[in-house]
Amino acid sequence: MSEENLKRLETATQALLAQESHPSPDRIRELIDGCRVAPPLSVDDDAAEKLARQFEQRHGVSMQIGSVLTEHDYEPWLPAAKSDINPYYWDRYRLLLTEKKFSGQVIATLDSVTDRILGLLENPQREGRWDRRGMVVGHVQSGKTANYTGLINKAVDAGYKLIIVIAGIHNNLRNQTQMRIDEGFVGRDSAIQKKSKDDRFIGVGRYDSSRQPSTFTNSLQDFSKDSAGVASGHPLKNLKEPAVFVIKKNSHTLKNLISYIKDHSSGRSSETVDAPMLLIDDEADNASINISYKKDEVSRINGQIRELLNLFERSCYVGYTATPFANIFIDPNSDDEMLGQDLFPKHFIVSLDPPSNYFGAERVFLDHPEKVIRPICDNEDRLPLKHKINHDVSSLPSSLMDAIRAFIVGRAIRLSRDHDGKHSSMLVNASRFTRIQTQLRNEIHDRLQRIQSSVRVNGAKPETEAVKDPEIEALKQLWKREYADCGVDWKELLPRMNEAAAPIKVIEVNSRSSDSLNYGDHEKSGLSVIAVGGLSLSRGLTLEGLMISYFLRNSMMYDTLMQMGRWFGYRPEYDDLCRVWMTEDAQGWYTHIAESIEELRDELKVMQRANATPEEFGLKVRSHPDTLIVTARNKFGSGEKFVLRIGLANKFVETHTLLTDEEALEHNRSRAVNLVDDLRAIGADVSKAERITAGHLLKAAPVEPVVKFLRQFRNHPASMLSDPEPICRHIEERANGELRHWDILFSSLSNPNSSTLKDSSLGFTVNCQKRARGNRSTDSASTLRIGSRQRVSSRGVEKTGLDAGQISRAEAMFRDEPGRADLPPDKINYPDRCYRRVRPRPLLIVHLIEITDDKDQRLDSLPVAAWSISFPMTGMEEKRVEYVVNTTWMRENFGDETEDDELEGADD
DSSP: OOHHHHHHHHHHHHHHHTTOSSOOHHHHHHHHHHHTTSGGGOOOHHHHHHHHHHHHHHHTOOOOOOEEEEOTTOOOOHHHHGGGOOOHHHHHHHHHHHHTTOOHHHHHHHHHHHHHHHHHSOOTTOOSOEEEEEEEEOOTTSSHHHHHHHHHHHHHHHTOOEEEEEEOSSHHHHHHHHHHHIIIIIOBOTTOOOTTOGGGBOGGGGTOOSSOOEESSBTTBOOOHHHHHHHHSSOGGGOSSOEEEEEOSOHHHHHHHHHHHHHTOOSSSTTOBOSOEEEEEETTTSSSSOOOSSTTOOOHHHHHHHHHHHTBSEEEEEEEESOTTOGGGTSSSSHHHHHHOTTSOOSEEEEOOOOTTEEOHIIIIIIOHHHHEEEOOSOTTTSOSSOOTTOOOOSOOHHHHHHHHHHHHHHHHHHHTTOTTOOEEEEEEOOSOHHHHHHHHHHHHHHHHHHHHHHHHHTTSOHHHHTTSHHHHHHHHHHHHHTTTSSOOHHHHGGGHHHHHTTOEEEEESTTOOOOOOGGGGTTTOOEEEEEESGGGTSSOOOTTEEEEEEOOOOOOHHHHHHHOTTOEEOTTTGGGOEEEEOHHHHHHHHHHHHHHHHHHHHHHHHHHTTOOHHHHHHHHHTSTTHHHHHHHHTTTOOSEEEEEEOOTTOEEEOOEEEOSHHHHHHHHHHHHHHHHHHHHTTOOGGGSEEETTEEEEEEEESHHHHHHHHHSOOOTTSGGGOHHHHHHHHHHTTTTTTSEEEEEEEOOSSOOTTOOEEOTTSSOEEOEEEEBOGGGGGSTTEEEBTTTTOOSOTTGGGTTOOHHHHHHHHHHHHTSTTOTTSOGGGOOOOTHHHHTTOSSOEEEEEEEEEEOTTSOBOOSSOEEEEEEEOOOOSSOOOOEEEEEEHHHHHHHHOSOOOOHHHHTTTO
């Protein structure tokens, strides 16, 4: 049996399986057996069974269609037009997806999703002037490019003539996007212009090249007016086939493109084009939005995109983003201004659900973070989180060395799984300064060479001899800590260490580096690389075969953080090997953002059922509590107070950051005692309350003691959402109705141990919860931040006070939402927010907390008082309450070094 036979068998079987949505294991084996009777496809039984298992995993991947919001007067046009559409371009793309081993179900869903989005665009055959504005919300590294490439193919089939893709703010991302468009739509390498070269046909062009789109950019060069005519082969007005531009999100490039289109227009006037145009704005939240601080100014790129759209009689704008907190919804000072923006997706919003094998934020940070996340606690001496451009890197933190060793051991495990020839990548994103990135690259290269030398010289020796080498012993200890349960014994891995380590090279990825991340040049052997960079590694750039990430950054901007998550994506047969090293603070922010984004996605699903519009969703995003932070960060530089209106219905609020001076600590403990006394005075004796697993529960208590407790509790200003004034206003507006009665939980452990701190100040014994002091607590002597996530309550607490029927109904509602219908109930990790929907009453949780240091040592003999509130949904009109934010104070509490894109561009 030859490897060639096996590859031919895989290709033949894959083509058959692509026609079936849910092939069973028996059906997979039936198709394999049917193919391998042909001599060129003949393999032995073991190889056939191994291939069958691979297909089982691949074709077990499922994908749901997702959610859609449209404006109310939307009229579908696509079904009636289908009979007149020749799917030439889409058929080629579907064949390419099959070749790339997409499962039949995923291709079928992608077909449905792109049909749905195409139908939300305008019919390109419609005469007269029109424009559409929409947005597609995906996940980071989840296949947004595959989606909009499919949309482009279908749009061109339907009659769109001009396609403009605005792809990222850096050359390497634009070039990568151009190569994907070449492969998935154009069908030829746009960098090769001589028609005599047959090897220029790639991707879809290998199936059929009878029709060829014109390209005005190529994989080596962005758009320029001088080369546009030569690159396309036709002036714009004479195009017979569709034309595509893939440009960088850059003011100079946009200016050139606008000027070129004006010069080559063919409309009724000298400056408009009558051909229908589709503009895809990739990473629409980055640089496209209005980032100007002054009310009447519009950022240059935002204005240029709007000017570009206005050059066309008929145009559609579709922004793709992974962050629903896109500044499109947030930046303007008023709701009317937000809805009036030309780039606001007023016509439609589509939320994409990723395939079931997606390795995303929910899985990494919410489901089982202990399997993936590793802490960085040893960087400050060698590579501080905050550093200047002249900082010198003379050695590497031990945590970074652990990450490098994990990459080598992980590669060895992948080789044992027959992943020969597959790409393997490690990411190191630890500074925005290119000077420091160069130093890091050199230090990593030096340490890697030592390991490579050790495994080359000693790796083939018997284990007892090999481990005398300190580098090999360190690899063995890393295997014990991280991968002992991966199914491969150390004795089997040791002989593979040289093969795993030797091909690895360290490259620098930034605007000043000559290194290249061209995986296409290594398709047969696979590229094994440690990529060191900053902003270039933070947005859009795909690292193939990414296993290990070392992330040491300081941003707390939601979109920036999520986009920096290059470790999200697809990890077939090696997701168990993936690890991410990051600081405690970064893990806390990622966890919080992941929860917030999932909450908004759920909100979008609920709003779809209610037939809500994109405008209503935009206002919902704008009133989300997290806009306090997002907007305040965007407004840095104004130094002024500004007001935000936030909705608290169906929200969870708690005092995650606390004052720690003795007077404040004692005052807040006494407020908890006073709350018990006030309840007892009106006949609600907490000592006789129901004792449940979570503590002492008092049901249907009156609202007045709650409001008094909240008003008198001393809130830390860094815990913005728990500011008592807006919260009490929200409660008092509803105090005679839906917030009249409260469930109150005095949290207490049900199974304390001998070391548990016990407190009797409330008149009954409370077994105090234990919480670690967050690292940033030391930033101020009067500040205590609870843990890395700055979360006081335990998961599941919002079920408190609900009966079995209510809990069952909440979980059923969550399961019934799009994207979860196929999941077994015992495999679903129910978030607290799903229980909030069925709460008949609000829940106040009073905490007495034992605070510990990073060594789990108690810091004080007295507990710290805190509180949490779970607000139910409202049946009243959603009234938002005003919060006042001072950006100067924000800078003091959350840091001056935002490391957002505009600042990073100063060096990287």
